[in-house]
Amino acid sequence: MLAPPVPLRAPTPVAPPPADPLPRRQLLVGGYVLEYALRRSSRRSIGFMVDDDGLRVTAPRRVSLSDIDDAIRAKQHWILSKLEERRERRAARLQKPPMEWVDGAQVPYLGAAIKLRLYTATRNRTDYNPDTRELQMGLVPGATELLLKERVKAWLQQQAKVLFEQRLAIYAARLGVQYSSFLLSSAGSRWGSCTAQRVIRLNWKLIHFSLPLIDYVVAHELAHILEMNHSPRFWAEVGRIYPAYDEARELLRKRAQELPQLFN
Structure with a gap:
């Protein structure tokens, strides 16, 4: 049985991001x-x-x-x-008002919501129950809201890394390409990128969206290995492995606007 919600302190102010170094x-x-x-x-x-x-x-x-x-x-x-x-x-x-980080809060995950359950524990721990769709977070007494948010973020990023690697393998095989490496990104508004060295970066916040939308971004970035542009040839490569890319692109924009404020 879960203990009462943990009282949380105000988060520590976050330093502003560094200035853009580009001229x-x-x-x-x-x-x-x-x-x-x-x-x-x-x-x-x-x-x-x-x-x-x-x-x-x-x-x-x-x-x-x-x-x-x-x-x-x-x-x-x-x-x-x-x-x-x-x-x-x-x-x-x-x-949009920021999400309240309390027991019972709803966190968007793979296109739906999972419930955040908080309880007092002798050590910090995280457990996810896929049957009840509950993310149980054990927090030591005195834990701050900032700590809670960072631990939820770490769990989401861990899930994203595993899932994205799986989807990259599937779509790379379908497209007949190989990428050199894969990294998680925390870009403010860019869902993915592919360099000339075939390094794929995918924004970990894609884990909030449904699998078809994640697959669209995966297919998009892998297609850049063949076409480093957005020409008709590029979109033809995307369409070869993800035919519904146009609908997914618009739906991704819509779902991104609907996301609550979760993390800074």
Whole structure:
């Protein structure tokens, strides 16, 4: 039988993340002063990424700044729409109240919710019961909310690592590719990435979503081993192993907006 909920202390303030080390430039685009972070690389074309930190541009070392600015102007409608979309998502997330870390709290896991059960113990321990879908957390007297959150996060990350490796093996075989290594990511708004060295990174927070959405991101990143872009050839490779990618992409965006505030 579970003991009464553990009284929790206020969490210790978390230090702000380090500043973006990439150089930032400004450009007048469509009546807006657009700021972007510029990264030089050995890639052969100019790439664009929009996340909660704004626009990031990756360009070959031989490309001039004026050519980069021209490429941004040519892509301005897509860039501005994505920036506005990110702004709306961020505003929606900030409006959500943070989850209360108490006994009985609901934690999103694999597209559904599991119940957090807290009890006092002589040592910290974590047990998950898949039949009751309860994550039981034994906490020593005086445990803080910050400690509780870190232990729940550690458990979720452990589950993510095991599951993601399994799904990567399945979809790599279907696509006929091999990746060199796999790492968990904690990116603010990027679900995955693949480097030219075939290093796959997957955001551990994907563990909150259902398996089909996880599989979509896995298929997406593995397809980059064959096509390091988002050209029609790339999407054809994704579709070869995950035909419903368009629906999954939209559903992932929707589910991400619906997530409660769990971790900083």
